[in-house]
Amino acid sequence: MKIAVEDYNTVLEGLAELHTEGYAYIAFDPAFPLTDVRELNAFDNSYDAVEYCHEMRTDVDFFEYESIWPLYRAMEKGLEDSNLLDVKDGMIDLSVLLKAYYHIESETNKHKNNMDMNQKNLDYLTDQIKYTGFGEGFADVLKEKVATGDKEFKIDHSAKFGNDTVDATLNFSKSKQSDMYFFNSYNASLQKEGSAEKLEQTFYINRGSNITFKEAYNLMEGRAVHKELQNKAEEKYNSWVQLDFKHSDENGNFRIKKFSENYGYDMEAALSKHPIKELQRDDFKDSLMDSLKKGNVQLVTFQVDGKEQKHYVEANPQFKTVNVYDSDMQRLGSREARAQNQSQGESQDNKKANKAEVKDAEVVGDGATSEKAKKTRGQKV
Template identity: 60%
Template structure:
């Protein structure tokens, strides 16, 4: 067995979000020396059951193995339907299992990616549930830096308590960039309310949900912020912002749970 190859794959599997529990199975499969093999992984996010199949193949020129892709199957609680998507492993910064799940839930993920020329670029990635490729995978939409989505600037428009602490602010932004639905404390009319937010790069805003996970209209959120003591000039700026629907009042991104497909085949 190629020990260095095993250690590289072990770390690659770990940092793609599958932890260390597959290490022994990975070693055994490599020792068996078959041209291709698969590893199975299961976890839960909330009430959703997530099953993943990791695909490996051996080089035709050497004894080295490669981690090629992983197929994710998400099943909602009390539902027989599943949604499937395959994520491919590249030399650059790969989409982790949790990020893949977040994409399948309709949220957006910020990644440093590598193009065919080997150049690294940053982009927000979002699943396009209206388009799929020949393998049945939903296509991914990319919003590059020049698209103009500034998450920090968008957050600053809202009365979020965590923004007043640099550490909390950094953690909040990091979580949103991973595609998480993140809790935040909104200061509204002198009281604090726990709400949930997610990044929405397509419409250059954030989606806000109340404690019952009901969508909060961004226009109402802006009015609440103004009631916290914005200056008159800030109010005028807010009026200008509300004249740009693409930035603040875009429709909700369709959730993956509404686009589930039964027994979809992925090659």
């Protein structure tokens, strides 16, 4: 399909008019150059265009059809960039121009799709970092790292938990099949106040059961965390997890101790053995239990002998109990905790006994007793 250089604008205007009128295809004899496309047969669907070309075909003539809008856009591109035009002897080969146009469009769409995929990947990684407990503010550094195209990259992060410092290195890698990046793991390093030694552990990113940054700190402090896990058959189950500081794996990571529901730890029952004020309200109790499941040490109020005392508690699934600490975070031994519970129990028993005595006596005033009491005394056994 060729046109004379001087007919370029005429053909371009004709294509625009046909498109405006609702036509989508033109049929032509490639043996003759296009002059005025408005004189050609135009169609609003490809089926009619194909039928026309088939009917017009002879041993001598051979008709073809072409989409109007892509041809128009290709010729517009030719006006913008003359290097796209294949000009010989005053004639322009529109087939070559169309091929160049389709290539440009393909590369443009490919780039756009890559940009869209990259943005989706960045958004996903940003959310993943956020919900793993590292917070926000990583979008810019992620964009810079991904733009390098490196197979792997790392991002450093640091946070304070109380007086302790936890440094983390977030590890990312590029897919072997695409340009997608994945958040694989993070290395946590705990520096306790006043200690020269650091405790290190790598936590891996898993679908739906990531150990958050705060949970990692709690685990490295020796506490247990309640998580939803997945076995090799991809079946989900709930379990308490805790670091085993006595045993390490081949990578130097502390092994994980697991206490599933079958182990039989009932944290609510363990809490109920203590005179904890917050257990008296469902909303406070739920909040307390949620916090303990994340591995936190939680401040609670003990009610003992009519007085309130502040204590800290933490879950201890291995021994099916809760650890209790005083207000200075000094752990109370089981004997001390039992003594407080016993004291509170005796106080409750005394209150019940006093109420019972008052009820039985049914004192009505000035030392007189009720008729019911008198009759009771007068009865013979």
